[in-house]
Amino acid sequence: MYLKCHPRFKDGKEHRYWSIAEKRRCADGRVVDRHVLYLGEINDSQHASWLRMIEAFDVAQQQQTRLALFPADRPIPDHARDCGVQVRLAEFALRRPRQWGACWGASRLWAQLQLEEFWREKLPASREGTRWSHVLQVARPSVRVKLLPQDGELYVLVDSGARVAKEWAMRRRKLKTLWTRLRQLQRQRPSYERLLLELGAAKKTAGRVWSLVSVTLPE
Known part of the structure; x- marks a missing residue:
């Protein structure tokens, strides 16, 4: 987006x-x-009231500095002359993105820009009473992030407890379905050729869960 x-x-x-x-x-x-x-x-008065600063690291002075970003084709407002920087959005590029790194980067950027406080004022409760600020608080704490330095690069490992629980629930349902189907075939005692076809269909439906069971064919 x-x-x-x-x-x-x-x-x-x-x-x-x-x-x-x-x-x-x-x-x-x-x-x-x-x-x-x-x-x-967004008019000038709204832009002045919504002005947000970012923390940037000045390599020359070896210190943090606060900057306000503005498009290059618009002049910097008077109230931001000392901290305003014009940015060429047309030249913005994302190089070598990694999906998990994007999640971690978005989480850090969300915290540094204080977007939670910003959107709490802009997003009131919906007609159904949903408070979006509470939704954000519930959604993010279940994600754990860990940095993994390896081979001269920095990898980001994101562990979502909710996602892991969902995957395990799906595997349990597939395993239960597979076990029920194997029980049915054991009771039905189909012909050898028919049994191979039914086992092939069950293996395709089960996916990786098939590796959790051991099937012995009759001689």
């Missing part, structure tokens, strides 16, 4: 509307933009 700008000229002035979009590939091979969330227009 990425942030997409929609410029519009109205009353002789350029207005910018923002939305979160993602690339989707159609069945015919075309790649289209799918809008996920419409953010609307």
